């Protein structure tokens with residue numbers, strides 16, 4: 001009888017300790033502070049000329065594929081630089097796709113990873129998704145997640161076109177990105 005009571009007390013104590021451990025883990029997670037990081041950089045998107053960064057890979061079979069043509073899908077490997085100059089210091093690259101997703105041709109839907117190679121965020125990535133309504137002066141896309149230093153990241157980026165040459169499908173887009181992360 002006495003033996004059975006002490007077993008159940010031990011079991012209760014064990015459960016109590018387990019609960020405490022769980023509570024402590026949860027509060028440790030809560031006490032980690034979110035950091036806000038802001039960065040401005042330039043994305044170089046070249047379909048023609050030397051060192052092409054963007055290729056049309058699919059589209060409407062009845063039309064000529066292009067950035068203005070609904071349904072055209074592009075694969076990209078765009079350099080991200082600190083300044084407008086294509087030869088300025090590179091901080092990473094944008095890998096992924098964009099697709100013209102508006103019947104009137106006005107929206108390039110972005111779906112891409114920003115892969116950082118600069119000292120501060122080397123190897124970390126941010127995931128971008130959103131509507132690039134590129135006829136607007138400023139538009140906003142979401143930062144939906146991240147890896148490395150940007151785990152649990154969430155945020156947004158304001159985009160504006162610093163340079164555009166529609167006939168040759170070349171553009172430089174300025175990004176002003178704000179992200180919350182641990």
Ligand SMILES: *[C@@H]1O[C@H](CO)[C@@H](O)[C@H](O)[C@H]1NC(C)=O
Pocket residue numbers: 050051086
């Ligand atoms: C193209 O890439 C090559 C090799 O990386 C580089 O030497 C050259 O400067 C680049 N050209 C332009 C216009 O960026």
Ligand SMILES: *[C@@H]1O[C@H](CO)[C@@H](O)[C@H](O)[C@H]1NC(C)=O
Pocket residue numbers: 085086087
């Ligand atoms: C970048 O460097 C390449 C090779 O040195 C050069 O041909 C090109 O004109 C430069 N681009 C700019 C925008 O300065």
Ligand SMILES: *[C@@H]1O[C@H](CO)[C@@H](O)[C@H](O)[C@H]1NC(C)=O
Pocket residue numbers: 117118119122123
């Ligand atoms: C980034 O990481 C790679 C691989 O670990 C390394 O080769 C490279 O030198 C690093 N770059 C910087 C700027 O720290």
Ligand SMILES: *[C@@H]1O[C@H](CO)[C@@H](O)[C@H](O)[C@H]1NC(C)=O
Pocket residue numbers: 040158176177178
């Ligand atoms: C970047 O965007 C923020 C708003 O998110 C704005 O306050 C800030 O002035 C912008 N910075 C630059 C350099 O454009």
